[in-house]
Amino acid sequence: METSDSSKKYFTKRLTAWHQTDNDRSLPWKSEKDPYKIWLSEVILQQTRALQGLPYYLRFVEAFPTIKDMAAANDDDAFRLWQGLGYYNRCKNMLNTARFITNDLNGTFPDTYEGLLALKGIGPYTAAAVASFAYGAPNAVVDGNVYRVLARYFGIEEPFDTTKGKKVFALLAQELLDKKDSAAYNQAIMDLGATVCTPRNPSCNDCPLQKKCVAFEQGLTGLLPVKSKKTIVKKRYFNYLLLQWKDTIWVHKRTGNDIWQNLHEPFLIESEAPLDANEVLSHELFKKEAFIHKDISYTGEVSQRLTHRIIESRFFIVPLLKKTDISDKEGKWLSINNLKKTAFPKTFLSFLEKKLYF
Ligand code: SF4
Numbered sequence: 001m002e003t004s005d006s007s008k009k010y011f012t013k014r015l016t017a018w019h020q021t022d023n024d025r026s027l028p029w030k031s032e033k034d035p036y037k038i039w040l041s042e043v044i045l046q047q048t049r050a051l052q053g054l055p056y057y058l059r060f061v062e063a064f065p066t067i068k069d070m071a072a073a074n075d076d077d078a079f080r081l082w083q084g085l086g087y088y089n090r091c092k093n094m095l096n097t098a099r100f101i102t103n104d105l106n107g108t109f110p111d112t113y114e115g116l117l118a119l120k121g122i123g124p125y126t127a128a129a130v131a132s133f134a135y136g137a138p139n140a141v142v143d144g145n146v147y148r149v150l151a152r153y154f155g156i157e158e159p160f161d162t163t164k165g166k167k168v169f170a171l172l173a174q175e176l177l178d179k180k181d182s183a184a185y186n187q188a189i190m191d192l193g194a195t196v197c198t199p200r201n202p203s204c205n206d207c208p209l210q211k212k213c214v215a216f217e218q219g220l221t222g223l224l225p226v227k228s229k230k231t232i233v234k235k236r237y238f239n240y241l242l243l244q245w246k247d248t249i250w251v252h253k254r255t256g257n258d259i260w261q262n263l264h265e266p267f268l269i270e271s272e273a274p275l276d277a278n279e280v281l282s283h284e285l286f287k288k289e290a291f292i293h294k295d296i297s298y299t300g301e302v303s304q305r306l307t308h309r310i311i312e313s314r315f316f317i318v319p320l321l322k323k324t325d326i327s328d329k330e331g332k333w334l335s336i337n338n339l340k341k342t343a344f345p346k347t348f349l350s351f352l353e354k355k356l357y358f
Pocket of ligand 1 (some may be wrong): 153196203209221
Protein backbone atom coordinates (compact mmCIF):
# COMPACT_ATOMS: atom_id res chain seq x y z
CA MET A 1 0.00 0.00 0.00
CA GLU A 2 1.46 3.34 -1.09
CA THR A 3 -0.04 6.10 1.05
CA SER A 4 2.77 8.63 1.30
CA ASP A 5 1.85 12.30 1.61
CA SER A 6 3.06 13.02 -1.91
CA SER A 7 0.93 10.24 -3.33
CA LYS A 8 -2.12 11.58 -1.45
CA LYS A 9 -1.52 15.16 -2.57
CA TYR A 10 -1.08 14.02 -6.14
CA PHE A 11 -4.38 12.11 -5.94
CA THR A 12 -6.48 15.08 -4.81
CA LYS A 13 -4.79 17.54 -7.15
CA ARG A 14 -5.09 15.39 -10.27
CA LEU A 15 -8.63 14.30 -9.48
CA THR A 16 -9.97 17.84 -9.01
CA ALA A 17 -8.12 19.09 -12.11
CA TRP A 18 -9.64 16.25 -14.15
CA HIS A 19 -13.09 17.19 -12.85
CA GLN A 20 -12.68 20.79 -14.03
CA THR A 21 -11.36 20.02 -17.49
CA ASP A 22 -12.27 16.49 -18.60
CA ASN A 23 -15.20 15.21 -16.58
CA ASP A 24 -18.13 15.46 -18.98
CA ARG A 25 -20.50 13.09 -17.20
CA SER A 26 -23.82 14.87 -17.27
CA LEU A 27 -26.74 13.99 -14.98
CA PRO A 28 -29.65 16.26 -13.99
CA TRP A 29 -28.93 16.15 -10.26
CA LYS A 30 -25.31 17.26 -10.67
CA SER A 31 -24.77 20.83 -9.40
CA GLU A 32 -28.20 20.59 -7.73
CA LYS A 33 -28.30 22.53 -4.44
CA ASP A 34 -31.78 21.58 -3.25
CA PRO A 35 -31.19 19.00 -0.44
CA TYR A 36 -34.54 17.33 -1.23
CA LYS A 37 -33.60 16.60 -4.85
CA ILE A 38 -30.06 15.52 -3.91
CA TRP A 39 -31.46 13.16 -1.29
CA LEU A 40 -34.05 11.83 -3.76
CA SER A 41 -31.37 11.11 -6.38
CA GLU A 42 -29.17 9.37 -3.79
CA VAL A 43 -32.02 7.17 -2.56
CA ILE A 44 -32.87 6.18 -6.14
CA LEU A 45 -29.22 5.50 -7.00
CA GLN A 46 -28.58 3.14 -4.08
CA GLN A 47 -28.22 -0.30 -5.74
CA THR A 48 -29.21 1.22 -9.10
CA ARG A 49 -27.10 2.37 -12.06
CA ALA A 50 -27.37 6.07 -12.92
CA LEU A 51 -28.88 5.51 -16.36
CA GLN A 52 -31.50 3.16 -14.99
CA GLY A 53 -32.33 5.56 -12.14
CA LEU A 54 -32.54 8.68 -14.31
CA PRO A 55 -36.15 8.29 -15.60
CA TYR A 56 -37.32 7.46 -12.08
CA TYR A 57 -35.69 10.59 -10.70
CA LEU A 58 -37.35 12.73 -13.38
CA ARG A 59 -40.77 11.13 -12.74
CA PHE A 60 -40.51 11.64 -8.98
CA VAL A 61 -39.43 15.28 -9.32
CA GLU A 62 -42.35 15.91 -11.67
CA ALA A 63 -44.89 14.18 -9.41
CA PHE A 64 -43.48 15.54 -6.14
CA PRO A 65 -41.50 18.76 -6.79
CA THR A 66 -40.98 19.46 -3.08
CA ILE A 67 -40.59 17.40 0.06
CA LYS A 68 -44.04 18.57 1.18
CA ASP A 69 -45.56 17.12 -2.00
CA MET A 70 -43.83 13.82 -1.31
CA ALA A 71 -44.99 13.84 2.31
CA ALA A 72 -48.58 14.27 1.11
CA ALA A 73 -48.30 11.50 -1.50
CA ASN A 74 -50.60 8.53 -1.55
CA ASP A 75 -48.43 5.45 -0.77
CA ASP A 76 -49.75 3.46 -3.72
CA ASP A 77 -49.00 6.32 -6.16
CA ALA A 78 -45.41 6.49 -4.91
CA PHE A 79 -44.96 2.70 -5.11
CA ARG A 80 -46.30 2.71 -8.64
CA LEU A 81 -43.71 5.33 -9.64
CA TRP A 82 -41.04 3.19 -7.97
CA GLN A 83 -42.19 0.03 -9.79
CA GLY A 84 -39.29 -1.78 -11.46
CA LEU A 85 -36.51 -0.26 -9.30
CA GLY A 86 -36.61 -3.03 -6.69
CA TYR A 87 -35.62 -2.75 -3.01
CA TYR A 88 -39.05 -1.36 -2.16
CA ASN A 89 -38.03 -0.63 1.42
CA ARG A 90 -36.15 2.33 0.00
CA CYS A 91 -39.42 3.83 -1.22
CA LYS A 92 -41.14 3.15 2.09
CA ASN A 93 -38.30 4.71 4.11
CA MET A 94 -38.18 7.65 1.71
CA LEU A 95 -41.88 8.42 2.28
CA ASN A 96 -41.44 8.08 6.07
CA THR A 97 -38.46 10.43 6.04
CA ALA A 98 -40.29 12.98 3.85
CA ARG A 99 -43.19 12.94 6.32
CA PHE A 100 -40.91 13.25 9.33
CA ILE A 101 -39.04 16.23 7.85
CA THR A 102 -42.29 17.91 6.78
CA ASN A 103 -44.21 17.33 10.01
CA ASP A 104 -41.50 17.38 12.68
CA LEU A 105 -38.79 19.58 11.16
CA ASN A 106 -41.08 22.10 9.47
CA GLY A 107 -40.07 20.88 6.00
CA THR A 108 -36.41 21.82 6.45
CA PHE A 109 -33.60 19.31 5.90
CA PRO A 110 -30.89 19.24 8.62
CA ASP A 111 -27.85 21.08 7.28
CA THR A 112 -25.09 19.05 8.95
CA TYR A 113 -23.74 15.54 8.40
CA GLU A 114 -24.65 14.56 11.98
CA GLY A 115 -28.18 15.98 11.69
CA LEU A 116 -28.75 14.10 8.41
CA LEU A 117 -27.31 10.88 9.81
CA ALA A 118 -29.82 11.01 12.67
CA LEU A 119 -32.70 10.64 10.16
CA LYS A 120 -34.14 7.15 9.65
CA GLY A 121 -33.00 5.51 6.43
CA ILE A 122 -30.07 7.92 5.88
CA GLY A 123 -26.66 6.26 6.26
CA PRO A 124 -23.14 7.73 6.22
CA TYR A 125 -22.95 7.80 2.41
CA THR A 126 -26.23 9.69 1.84
CA ALA A 127 -25.56 12.03 4.79
CA ALA A 128 -22.15 12.94 3.34
CA ALA A 129 -23.57 13.39 -0.16
CA VAL A 130 -26.41 15.71 0.92
CA ALA A 131 -24.18 17.62 3.40
CA SER A 132 -21.46 18.27 0.83
CA PHE A 133 -23.55 18.80 -2.33
CA ALA A 134 -26.23 21.00 -0.71
CA TYR A 135 -24.25 22.79 2.00
CA GLY A 136 -20.56 22.38 1.07
CA ALA A 137 -19.91 20.53 4.35
CA PRO A 138 -16.46 18.86 4.58
CA ASN A 139 -17.62 15.23 4.48
CA ALA A 140 -16.23 12.64 2.06
CA VAL A 141 -18.61 10.20 0.39
CA VAL A 142 -17.60 6.54 0.47
CA ASP A 143 -19.47 4.23 -1.89
CA GLY A 144 -18.54 1.36 -4.22
CA ASN A 145 -16.90 3.74 -6.70
CA VAL A 146 -14.78 5.28 -3.97
CA TYR A 147 -13.68 1.90 -2.58
CA ARG A 148 -12.59 0.84 -6.04
CA VAL A 149 -10.65 4.00 -6.95
CA LEU A 150 -8.88 4.18 -3.57
CA ALA A 151 -8.10 0.45 -3.39
CA ARG A 152 -6.55 0.48 -6.84
CA TYR A 153 -4.69 3.76 -6.68
CA PHE A 154 -3.17 3.11 -3.25
CA GLY A 155 -2.91 -0.69 -3.70
CA ILE A 156 -5.06 -1.40 -0.60
CA GLU A 157 -5.54 -5.14 -0.05
CA GLU A 158 -7.67 -4.75 3.08
CA PRO A 159 -11.22 -6.03 2.30
CA PHE A 160 -13.55 -3.03 2.12
CA ASP A 161 -16.58 -4.86 3.59
CA THR A 162 -15.22 -5.56 7.09
CA THR A 163 -15.48 -3.23 10.09
CA LYS A 164 -11.73 -2.63 9.94
CA GLY A 165 -11.72 -2.14 6.17
CA LYS A 166 -14.61 0.31 6.24
CA LYS A 167 -12.73 2.37 8.81
CA VAL A 168 -9.49 2.35 6.79
CA PHE A 169 -11.27 3.56 3.65
CA ALA A 170 -13.43 6.13 5.47
CA LEU A 171 -10.40 7.71 7.17
CA LEU A 172 -8.40 7.80 3.96
CA ALA A 173 -11.32 9.26 1.97
CA GLN A 174 -11.78 11.97 4.58
CA GLU A 175 -8.06 12.79 4.53
CA LEU A 176 -8.00 13.12 0.75
CA LEU A 177 -11.11 15.34 0.57
CA ASP A 178 -10.61 18.83 -0.82
CA LYS A 179 -12.23 20.63 2.14
CA LYS A 180 -12.49 23.90 0.21
CA ASP A 181 -14.75 22.36 -2.40
CA SER A 182 -16.08 19.10 -1.02
CA ALA A 183 -18.98 18.98 -3.50
CA ALA A 184 -16.68 19.07 -6.54
CA TYR A 185 -14.26 16.57 -5.02
CA ASN A 186 -17.00 14.09 -4.08
CA GLN A 187 -18.56 14.38 -7.51
CA ALA A 188 -15.16 13.89 -9.14
CA ILE A 189 -14.26 10.67 -7.34
CA MET A 190 -17.67 9.12 -7.95
CA ASP A 191 -17.61 10.08 -11.62
CA LEU A 192 -14.08 8.76 -12.08
CA GLY A 193 -15.16 5.44 -10.58
CA ALA A 194 -18.27 5.30 -12.76
CA THR A 195 -16.68 6.29 -16.07
CA VAL A 196 -12.91 5.61 -15.97
CA CYS A 197 -11.94 3.30 -13.09
CA THR A 198 -14.82 0.96 -13.84
CA PRO A 199 -15.22 -2.50 -12.22
CA ARG A 200 -14.18 -4.28 -15.43
CA ASN A 201 -11.71 -3.06 -18.02
CA PRO A 202 -10.87 0.31 -16.44
CA SER A 203 -9.70 2.96 -18.94
CA CYS A 204 -6.29 3.41 -17.34
CA ASN A 205 -4.91 5.17 -20.40
CA ASP A 206 -7.47 7.98 -19.94
CA CYS A 207 -7.02 8.16 -16.18
CA PRO A 208 -5.53 11.26 -14.54
CA LEU A 209 -4.16 9.08 -11.70
CA GLN A 210 -2.31 6.54 -13.83
CA LYS A 211 1.20 7.85 -13.15
CA LYS A 212 1.08 6.96 -9.45
CA CYS A 213 -1.53 4.21 -9.49
CA VAL A 214 -0.30 1.05 -7.72
CA ALA A 215 -2.81 -1.29 -9.37
CA PHE A 216 -1.88 -0.02 -12.82
CA GLU A 217 1.84 -0.28 -12.17
CA GLN A 218 1.65 -3.76 -10.65
CA GLY A 219 -1.09 -5.21 -12.88
CA LEU A 220 -3.56 -5.54 -9.97
CA THR A 221 -6.66 -3.88 -11.43
CA GLY A 222 -8.48 -7.22 -11.73
CA LEU A 223 -7.73 -8.11 -8.08
CA LEU A 224 -8.62 -4.85 -6.35
CA PRO A 225 -10.73 -3.95 -4.46
CA VAL A 226 -10.87 -7.03 -2.22
CA LYS A 227 -14.17 -8.24 -0.82
CA SER A 228 -14.15 -10.63 2.15
CA LYS A 229 -17.61 -12.10 1.98
CA LYS A 230 -18.82 -13.99 -1.01
CA THR A 231 -22.52 -13.45 -1.57
CA ILE A 232 -24.48 -16.69 -1.21
CA VAL A 233 -27.37 -16.63 -3.63
CA LYS A 234 -30.32 -18.82 -2.65
CA LYS A 235 -33.31 -19.77 -4.75
CA ARG A 236 -36.92 -19.25 -3.72
CA TYR A 237 -39.80 -20.85 -5.57
CA PHE A 238 -43.04 -18.89 -5.95
CA ASN A 239 -46.06 -20.60 -7.48
CA TYR A 240 -48.67 -18.02 -8.39
CA LEU A 241 -52.35 -18.83 -8.92
CA LEU A 242 -54.17 -16.37 -11.14
CA LEU A 243 -57.63 -16.78 -9.68
CA GLN A 244 -59.93 -15.41 -12.36
CA TRP A 245 -63.55 -14.49 -11.88
CA LYS A 246 -65.10 -13.01 -15.04
CA ASP A 247 -62.80 -10.08 -16.00
CA THR A 248 -61.15 -9.79 -12.58
CA ILE A 249 -58.22 -11.48 -10.90
CA TRP A 250 -57.51 -11.76 -7.21
CA VAL A 251 -54.45 -9.95 -5.84
CA HIS A 252 -53.26 -9.05 -2.39
CA LYS A 253 -50.77 -6.61 -0.92
CA ARG A 254 -47.54 -8.12 0.43
CA THR A 255 -46.92 -7.22 4.04
CA GLY A 256 -44.50 -8.46 6.71
CA ASN A 257 -40.73 -8.40 6.76
CA ASP A 258 -39.97 -9.81 3.33
CA ILE A 259 -39.21 -8.71 -0.22
CA TRP A 260 -41.68 -6.61 -2.25
CA GLN A 261 -43.43 -5.10 0.77
CA ASN A 262 -46.54 -3.08 -0.15
CA LEU A 263 -46.64 -4.38 -3.72
CA HIS A 264 -49.50 -6.53 -4.97
CA GLU A 265 -49.31 -10.09 -6.28
CA PRO A 266 -51.67 -12.94 -7.14
CA PHE A 267 -52.35 -15.84 -4.75
CA LEU A 268 -48.95 -17.25 -3.75
CA ILE A 269 -47.86 -20.72 -2.74
CA GLU A 270 -44.17 -20.71 -1.81
CA SER A 271 -42.46 -24.11 -1.95
CA GLU A 272 -39.04 -25.76 -1.56
CA ALA A 273 -39.05 -26.73 -5.26
CA PRO A 274 -41.13 -25.71 -8.30
CA LEU A 275 -44.63 -27.24 -8.23
CA ASP A 276 -46.56 -28.75 -11.14
CA ALA A 277 -50.32 -28.37 -11.58
CA ASN A 278 -51.13 -31.59 -9.65
CA GLU A 279 -49.01 -30.50 -6.70
CA VAL A 280 -50.67 -27.08 -6.72
CA LEU A 281 -54.07 -28.80 -6.55
CA SER A 282 -53.18 -30.35 -3.20
CA HIS A 283 -53.06 -26.88 -1.57
CA GLU A 284 -55.73 -26.35 1.11
CA LEU A 285 -57.37 -23.60 -0.98
CA PHE A 286 -58.70 -26.29 -3.32
CA LYS A 287 -60.21 -28.22 -0.41
CA LYS A 288 -62.59 -25.38 0.47
CA GLU A 289 -66.15 -26.31 -0.37
CA ALA A 290 -66.97 -22.90 -1.82
CA PHE A 291 -63.93 -22.96 -4.11
CA ILE A 292 -65.34 -24.12 -7.44
CA HIS A 293 -63.05 -23.83 -10.43
CA LYS A 294 -62.44 -25.02 -13.98
CA ASP A 295 -59.21 -26.82 -14.95
CA ILE A 296 -55.97 -25.32 -13.72
CA SER A 297 -53.42 -24.54 -16.45
CA TYR A 298 -49.70 -23.82 -16.19
CA THR A 299 -48.89 -20.73 -18.24
CA GLY A 300 -45.21 -19.88 -17.93
CA GLU A 301 -42.43 -18.87 -15.59
CA VAL A 302 -40.27 -15.83 -14.85
CA SER A 303 -36.92 -15.73 -13.07
CA GLN A 304 -35.76 -12.62 -11.23
CA ARG A 305 -32.40 -12.14 -9.60
CA LEU A 306 -32.17 -10.02 -6.45
CA THR A 307 -28.94 -9.39 -4.52
CA HIS A 308 -29.06 -12.53 -2.39
CA ARG A 309 -31.92 -14.42 -4.00
CA ILE A 310 -33.14 -15.80 -7.26
CA ILE A 311 -36.92 -15.84 -7.39
CA GLU A 312 -38.25 -18.54 -9.70
CA SER A 313 -41.94 -17.85 -10.29
CA ARG A 314 -44.42 -20.13 -12.04
CA PHE A 315 -47.89 -19.00 -13.02
CA PHE A 316 -51.08 -21.07 -13.11
CA ILE A 317 -54.41 -19.81 -14.38
CA VAL A 318 -57.40 -20.93 -12.30
CA PRO A 319 -60.76 -19.74 -13.72
CA LEU A 320 -63.46 -19.78 -11.03
CA LEU A 321 -67.06 -20.76 -11.55
CA LYS A 322 -68.15 -18.77 -8.51
CA LYS A 323 -66.72 -15.69 -6.80
CA THR A 324 -65.00 -16.94 -3.68
CA ASP A 325 -64.01 -15.28 -0.44
CA ILE A 326 -60.24 -15.81 -0.17
CA SER A 327 -60.27 -14.61 3.48
CA ASP A 328 -57.29 -12.30 3.29
CA LYS A 329 -57.83 -8.76 4.51
CA GLU A 330 -55.15 -7.38 2.14
CA GLY A 331 -56.74 -9.09 -0.89
CA LYS A 332 -59.16 -7.80 -3.53
CA TRP A 333 -60.62 -8.65 -6.91
CA LEU A 334 -59.12 -6.35 -9.51
CA SER A 335 -60.43 -5.66 -13.00
CA ILE A 336 -57.94 -6.84 -15.64
CA ASN A 337 -58.38 -3.44 -17.35
CA ASN A 338 -57.19 -1.71 -14.19
CA LEU A 339 -54.04 -3.76 -13.60
CA LYS A 340 -51.86 -0.90 -14.80
CA LYS A 341 -53.02 1.27 -11.92
CA THR A 342 -51.60 -1.09 -9.32
CA ALA A 343 -47.99 -1.49 -8.15
CA PHE A 344 -46.64 -5.02 -8.77
CA PRO A 345 -43.19 -6.65 -8.40
CA LYS A 346 -41.12 -6.76 -11.59
CA THR A 347 -41.62 -10.53 -11.81
CA PHE A 348 -45.39 -10.23 -12.11
CA LEU A 349 -45.13 -7.24 -14.47
CA SER A 350 -42.88 -9.28 -16.79
CA PHE A 351 -45.44 -12.07 -16.78
CA LEU A 352 -48.29 -9.65 -17.55
CA GLU A 353 -46.33 -8.07 -20.39
CA LYS A 354 -45.39 -11.45 -21.86
CA LYS A 355 -48.95 -12.68 -21.72
CA LEU A 356 -50.22 -9.44 -23.27
CA TYR A 357 -52.33 -8.36 -20.34
CA PHE A 358 -50.83 -4.87 -20.87
S1 SF4 B 1 -4.96 4.00 -13.47
FE1 SF4 B 1 -6.52 2.52 -13.88
S2 SF4 B 1 -6.73 1.32 -12.01
FE2 SF4 B 1 -5.57 3.18 -11.51
S3 SF4 B 1 -7.12 4.59 -10.75
FE3 SF4 B 1 -6.86 4.98 -12.92
S4 SF4 B 1 -8.39 3.73 -13.97
FE4 SF4 B 1 -8.20 2.99 -11.86
